[in-house]
Every structure is written in C-alpha cells, then in structure tokens.
Amino acid sequence: MKNFLSKTAREISPYTAGEQPSDKKYVKLNTNENPYPPSPKALEAYRGFDFSSLKLYPPLQMRGLKDAIAAAEGVTSDCIFCGNGSDEILALCFPAFFDEGGKGAAFADVTYSFYPVFASFFKVPARIVPLREDFTLDLAALTAAPAQGVIVANPNAPTGIGIPLAEIEKFVAENDRIVILDEAYMAFYGQSAVQLIKKYKNLVVVKTFSKSYSLAGMRCGYAVADPSLIAGLERCRDCFNSYPVDSVCQAVCAAAIADSKYYGKCTARIVSERERVGRELAARGFTMLPSSANFVFAKHEALSGGEVYARLRDRGVLVRHFKGERISDFCRITIGSFEENNALLAAADDLLR
Numbered sequence: 321m322k323n324f325l326s327k328t329a330r331e332i333s334p335y336t337a338g339e340q341p342s343d344k345k346y347v348k349l350n351t352n353e354n355p356y357p358p359s360p361k362a363l364e365a366y367r368g369f370d371f372s373s374l375k376l377y378p379p380l381q382m383r384g385l386k387d388a389i390a391a392a393e394g395v396t397s398d399c400i401f402c403g404n405g406s407d408e409i410l411a412l413c414f415p416a417f418f419d420e421g422g423k424g425a426a427f428a429d430v431t432y433s434f435y436p437v438f439a440s441f442f443k444v445p446a447r448i449v450p451l452r453e454d455f456t457l458d459l460a461a462l463t464a465a466p467a468q469g470v471i472v473a474n475p476n477a478p479t480g481i482g483i484p485l486a487e488i489e490k491f492v493a494e495n496d497r498i499v500i501l502d503e504a505y506m507a508f509y510g511q512s513a514v515q516l517i518k519k520y521k522n523l524v525v526v527k528t529f530s531k532s533y534s535l536a537g538m539r540c541g542y543a544v545a546d547p548s549l550i551a552g553l554e555r556c557r558d559c560f561n562s563y564p565v566d567s568v569c570q571a572v573c574a575a576a577i578a579d580s581k582y583y584g585k586c587t588a589r590i591v592s593e594r595e596r597v598g599r600e601l602a603a604r605g606f607t608m609l610p611s612s613a614n615f616v617f618a619k620h621e622a623l624s625g626g627e628v629y630a631r632l633r634d635r636g637v638l639v640r641h642f643k644g645e646r647i648s649d650f651c652r653i654t655i656g657s658f659e660e661n662n663a664l665l666a667a668a669d670d671l672l673r
C-alpha cells in the first residue's frame with residue numbers, strides 16, 4: 321500500500337508523556353502535577369467568565385494576562401510571550417533561535433527529553449553535553465560546546481538538581497549566543513534568572529502554569545526576554561497559530577499568578593514534604609539526588625528502577641521510570657499531598673517486606 325505520510329511523520333520518535341491511566345485509581349506521582357487545587361481566585365475568574373464572549377476569538381494582545389505576569393515577575397509586559405503550555409514555547413524557540421541545519425542547540429544528555437525531539441523535528445543539530453558523574457551540569461563544557469545556542473533546565477529534570485543564580489549569570493554573560501533557561505520547577509528553588517533579562521539580550525526564561533500554579537490542565541506557559549527576542553517568538557507563532565491561549569485560560573491564569581500568597585503556602589508545603597519524603601525514603605534504602613524541584617529522583621540499593629516502578633504500580637502508586645542509559649536505575653517520584661506521600665511510603669514498606 322502506498323504510504324501517504326511524510327518522512328518526518330514516518331520516522332520521527334516523538335516525546336512520550338507520562339501515563340494517565342484510567343484502569344483504576346492510582347496515587348499519581350508520575351507527572352509532577354501539583355497535589356493542591358488551583359487558587360480560589362482562579363476559580364472565581366473561571367466562574368465569573370462571560371460565557372457569551374466565547375463567540376469571539378481570544379484577546380490577541382493578551383493584555384490582561386501579560387500585565388498580570390509582568391507584575392508578578394517585575395518586568396514590563398513587552399517582555400512577555402504566552403503559549404499553549406511551555407512545551408509549545410520551547411518548541412517555538414527552535415525556529416525562532418536556531419537555524420535548520422545550522423550550528424545546533426547544545427543541551428545535557430540527561431535533561432528534559434522534549435529537547436532532542438524538538439531539535440529533530442526542526443532539523444537543528446543536537447550537541448549533547450554529558451552531565452558529570454554526579455549528575456551536575458558542567459556549565460564550562462556547555463559554554464565550550466560548538467552550537468548556535470544552549471538550553472538548560474534549572475532545576476533540571478528528571479534529576480531535580482538546581483544551579484545557583486550566580487553561576488547562571490556568569491554562564492549567560494560568557495555565552496555570546498542565545499541561552500534558553502527552562503524554569504518549569506523554579507518556584508521550588510527560588511533562584512529565578514528572570515531579572516537578568518534586563519541586562520542580557522541573549523537570555524530567554526521559560527516558565528509554566530502547570531507545576532507550581534496547579535494548572536497543568538489549562539495548558540499555559542510564558543517566556544520572559546528582551547522585546548527583540550519576544551518579537552522572534554511572535555513571528556514564528558504567527559506561522560502556526562495566532563491564538564494559542566484561549567480566552568478562559570487567559571482569565572484564569574491572570575487571576576492565578578496574582579495570588580502569590582496562596583501559591584507561596586502550597587509551594588512551602590511541597591518543599592517541606594520533599595524533605596520529609598527524602599528522609600523517609602533514605603531510611604528505606606533509597607538514595608536520591610539533591611532535589612530543588614517538586615519531585616525526587618531515587619534509586620534503591622537492592623532493586624532496579626524498573627522493579628521499583630512495577631512494584632509500586634502493583635500497589636496503586638504511579639511513579640515515572642525512564643529507560644535512558646544512565647538513569648534506568650532511578651525512578652522520578654512527584655511530591656504529593658501529605659496523604660499521597662504516606663501512601664507512597666506505605667507501598668514502599670510493603671514491597672520491601
């Protein structure tokens with residue numbers, strides 16, 4: 321039979337998202353979602369939304385949402401770009417900042433597994449820089465890598481390791497090329513590089529409403545950068561979809577980001593639970609990389625990562641296992657609510673018995 325698919329559609333290996341099973345109810349600690357509900361102010365915005373306005377396309381300038389993000393981040397609105405999840409923004413960064421078949425994009429071997437997919441889809445060579453033995457990122461090696469630009473997740477996924485702001489600033493200053501910082505987990509670390517965009521014209525900081533704002537189902541993310549870089553993202557967006565952020569999403573996310581008091585409390589609880597879960601897992605024979613995110617990357621002294629994953633799943637607890645070469649001993653475990661974390665620890669006790 322004739323194959324009507326393009327070469328790309330036939331051959332590309334896409335990103336695989338964490339499973340969202342429906343066979344039974346799991347304690348779901350596999351995709352780094354937030355255990356707490358979105359802010360009550362976001363719910364108010366949702367309930368108060370003028371339904372009849374849905375007959376119109378969404379506000380093209382996204383004024384309300386951009387102003388709310390700008391106020392929360394301490395920058396001006398012309399430095400903000402919004403997208404349908406930060407994944408979409410990271411995707412748009414490739415055509416916006418990297419030439420097809422050019423010098424390429426440099427990133428770590430163990431990092432967000434969407435980056436190599438974007439590189440392959442947009443035909444940008446991937447320049448892979450291995451993490452050190454202890455899974456920390458060698459910024460000097462990344463700076464030395466020949467490439468048109470670099471991408472760093474800080475804190476990194478799936479390791480959870482954070483890089484202090486002072487080191488990031490030195491790195492941005494030393495790289496006379498585009499630097500994309502993926503700060504999906506930054507709220508749990510508190511060392512955001514957003515303010516540096518005023519000083520460095522080569523820096524794009526990408527953030528999301530999915531993790532620390534408990535709005536993964538809403539699909540919204542944003543980039544903060546000098547307006548000259550934002551313009552490039554907008555041109556590329558407008559070759560795909562002029563309205564990536566729907567009207568309801570704009571209203572809900574604007575209300576959410578203004579409620580720093582509520583989210584500050586949720587984040588503090590997750591960070592303190594992360595420390596407790598870390599201690600408890602260590603007492604059960606797990607070792608973990610030092611996490612600055614809302615998950616821990618853990619391996620057991622006597623069991624493979626695949627075994628830990630499967631045995632937890634049998635006991636109704638879902639975590640994420642990656643088959644990658646250096647990381648297959650580990651499982652990435654999202655920090656849940658107090659009760660969910662206790663369910664994880666009870667399941668771990670049971671499987672080790």
Ligand SMILES: *Cc1c(COP(=O)(O)O)cnc(C)c1O
Nearest residue numbers: 405406407432477504528530541
């Ligand atoms: C979760 C995550 C994102 C973003 O996700 P969206 O839901 O698309 O905003 C981006 N980068 C990393 C490293 C992530 O873990």
